[in-house]
Amino acid sequence: MSEMSFTKSSGAAQPAAGPVLEVSDLHVQIAARHGTVRAVDGVSLEVAGGEALGLVGESGSGKSMTLRAILGVLPPEARITSGQIVLDGVDLVPLSNSDLNRIRGPKMSMIFQEPMSALNPVMRVGHQIAEGPRVHLGYGRSKAAERALDLMRRVGIPDPERRFRAYPHEFSGGMRQRVMIAIALSCDPEIILCDEPTTALDVTIQDQILRLLARLCAESGVSLIFVTHDLPVVAQLCQRVAVMYGGQLVETGDVRAVLLDPRHPYTLGLVRSAPDVEYVRDSLVPIPGSPPSLVTPPSGCRFHPRCEFAEEDCKVLPTPLRVLPGGRSTACLHYERCQDAVAADRVGP
């Protein structure tokens, strides 16, 4: 299926036809003292080869849980109750941990939010990068070191021969995140799951890292799922975006279409509350209320208690994603109102 080539140049030229990763109707529940938390509640995603999918939503919306479920590294109190996670035609949900260990690394990997704590403080960075190839690709010590140096060059770490023997604390935040990216790339995965990798970095470094990820995506044809709550970051890096609220997807589609012309009031709220350099609003509009409890979620549409367009039917009717023209979908029953509101915003101020 996938040969372990160094650059995977064959995959880069023509993106794979089918989706690399297909998540369908994923449910993750967390057993907590005050009840069962339905952290992920029926999420379906598709990621094509070489595509970057943005997964946005506020804290506690289930973004990170979705990523950890895909990777099979959920916390001990959480478990997948139903759904499928198909990577390269193989459903990962029923696999044992040792079977997953053959997939994590060579087929998918992860980049974390906090590069300091995600690197082992007492291990030389070169060895941390070389560890994946040694374990998964069966490289010897010197070949793995070669590979690590090559990766350090590719992610833009200057003077890799000297930096190979350094410890994580000797690196700056941006350089540490480059090391994380090198580790994630070390076994040529097909998809990299990114859990807010730029949140802990300052804006200029953030921009460098995003450019690096975009370049690596284009070069090697690796797919990304990029979890963040930073809409401009999604706009810069991703082709498609999926918006999560209360453990469910509320809107998906092309990144320009969704962010410029939202079809769900929650997305509209996110866009309105984000600062914009080109178009300075008089004031940022916050979304009123607070995120829903995932132990006893609101009936009907989970956003209705905070929604300015909510009607009586929103409180009772289930709100699955409905497909709209233009390859996008929304969970809102009254998405036309959003459309009108966006139009009004444009003419307004």
Added chain:
Amino acid sequence: MSAISFPEPVLAAEAEEHAQPRGARRWYRQPALATGLILLGIIVIAAAAAPLLTPYDPIKQNLGASLLGPSAQHWLGTDQTGRDTFARLLYGLRTDLRIAFIAVLLPFCIGTVLGSIAGYFGGWVDSVLMRLVDIVVAFPFYVLIIALVFVLGPGQRSIYIAITLVGWVSYARIIRGEILVAKRQDYVLAARAGGLSAIRIIGRHLLPNVITQAIVYAMSDIVQDILAIVTLGYFGLGVPPPTPDLGSMINDGQNFLTTHWQLTTFPGLAVVVVGLSLSLIGDGFADLIRPGQL
């Protein structure tokens, strides 16, 4: 524009702390650690170089020269069978130090392995191992050691077995606690996300981060082991005679305490000094590495 305020540089103090050079924590700047290392160094060298420091055989009896007082020939006099006390002291230190250093290794290794398994996997493995620890801990250290050696019969092998059976629990507890905390770190999640096996995560990622605590404990554990060995020797359960051993020397000299105090006092002092130096090293070493842990 005037509304912009400039916050005070609250992080300055923190930055200063980090700017402190590592050299300020070097070992020779720590009086306790330096004293301990020098004391232990002298003792170890003296014990190792025993044949060079004394012409006497610690075992060979010379009944014509029994119970002599300190003199130029016999610095600490001789015992009831005419053996040179200073020679026996040096060779006794040799025996006891060697046994103690070997005896500390086995429980260290076994405790570390079992503790990391308990801490990393948790669940029933953890429960079983920790109940086992509770059972061992329920008995006083010396009572259990003496009882075990008594059952197994005197000798070095019994000492090793007894100390291992009793000593591993402390290491298991320390390592388990450290791993319980460390396994929640992101780098462990990252290692799991990289498809590494549990054994590799424990061995290559967790243990290097937590082993220092066990090493610090091992320093004070050696003291306890030496005291246990000396105690066993005193009770006649240690190294069988005529091999010199500080515990049996103290016991033998006890009968002559009023007339020949040096027979008991100097071996006793040697035990105190060895224990003190190892304790100083253990404490100093702990101080040395603790602030360095981020």
